[in-house]
Amino acid sequence: MKQWKIYGILVFVMFIWGFNLPAVKYLVSEVRPVTMTAFRIFLASLTVFSILAVFRIVRKPTKQEWKFIVLGALLNVVCHHYFLSIGLTMTTSSNAGLILGTGPVLTAVLVSLIMRIYPSRLQWVGVILGLFGVSATVLAAGDGTSGLSFGDVFVFLSILTQVFSYMVISKAAKTLDPRLLTAYMFLIGSLVLFLISLFQEPGEIQAFFNVPPMFWVAFFGSGMIGTAVGHMLYNYSVGKAGPSKAAIFMNLNTLFTLVGSSVFLNEDITSRHIFGLVLIVAGVILGSGAAEDIWRKYKLKKSLSE
Template sequence: MSRAKIYWMLVAVMFTWGANVPMLKFMGTHVPPTTVTGVRILMAGCAVFIVLKFLKILRKPTKREWGFILVGSFTNVSLHQLFLNLGLAETSATSGGLILGTGPILTAIAAAIFLKYFPSALQWLGLFLGITGVTIAVLVGSEGLDTGRGDFFVFISILSQVLSYMIVSKAARTLDPRVMTAYMMVIGSFGLIAVSLVLEPSGMVQFLDAPPIFWLVFLVSGLISTALGHMIYNYAIGQAGATQSAIFMNLNPLFAMILSSLFLGEILTWRHFVGFLFIVAGVMLGSGAAEDLYKKRKKSRTTPRL
């Protein structure tokens, strides 16, 4: 698959993940967050298994691949989702969004350490511009960051997710990332459900009192944002690499703020749009898209016309 198609797929994934933020906030008003997350990811994992079976690419992992899957389940699903829910319950959306926005730079550092992949100068510039844009957009209207336990939990969440990308990159040499996604989701969801029974003992019962609109949002969030989104993203990691794929994570908080403004009534200002420009520039440079366009234009100019 061409890099352009991979990039557009990543933009679409970031849109669905951004849309998932207001959906998660809404679902959390009816069912405790860890409980709803565990059940939602279990449903998403089952859906991915069905899709892969239909595509005839589902297979039983090898003993070595099971090791990657178990570590990925713990870091990408159980640990990431647990600390994200705990953190967002104790910190502001501004602080949480800013910390989540460090994902691309953390991925670049982790890739250099674990995968021996070192971004080019243009990619480092893209990473810097992207984080600058996230900072400008997220800090609009804030009176400072209230660092505390909630912020620490969110940082643990994004760090565990970044580490899982290293696992996916290594496993992708022999195991289709989409197959790995299915196994990770189902195994990781059982861990979340087990924890929710301790932290939120009455959580499962509250599903019975949820209104119809909750179930609609629950299905959209689980099947599109989680199942389809993570399947495509992990596939992109296998195709484009962890660092280049992570560049697009800068779009996640941007889409989240725009959609939260539409559905939750949050106010957007001109600084959000300035942040947007930085983020787009960062994505173009960091992903290599700008360099590809430059090379194609230069080639078209030097190619003699018949």
């Protein structure tokens, strides 16, 4: 598949994820987070398996591939969705979206460190800008730094574990279709989350019988589109473009989340959010190495024209 088509898929995924976050925020207000997430991820696994079955992509993984599947499930599904769902019960959807915006910077830096290709000075400036943008958003709530909540910390942990999972997905994609990897990860991850919910939220399954009709619209939309289709396409793109390039597009997730939070949850978008967003996007451009790449191409084009 051509590179521009991969980029188009990534933009579409960011749009889905941006509007999915407010939906998850609403869902965890009706049913406790771990129980709701376990069933939502299980629905996503059934959806992905059904789609792949139509295209005859489903197969039994090898022993080596199972190692990647289990590790990916623990990082990308259990840890990421556990921390995110818990965090959304204690912070706003807008704040969560902005914190998730640090994903591109974290991905670019971690990939560079793991591959022992250390970031340049300009990239480190991007890292600092991105983290400062998040701090400016979640700390400067009204009266100084009292705005930091455990919810913000949990959301940050969710994106950190997700970033590590992209390294696993990138390696697994060499032999296993990332879309099939997604289906297996969702299945295993949902079962682990369900076991956790039995201990952490006993009897919460009964809450599903008392939710309003709108809950089921959000639940099926989030599980089948936001989670199943979104993660399937993103993991596919990571396998094709690599974690660093794919992560660059995650800053669009922040933008769409702010819009979705304002439209569906009536959350206020303040100058604090805009300021944080600008810093995060600047951090992404610098931290991912995109700015240096553009500058090199500009200098090359200029030298050829002379």
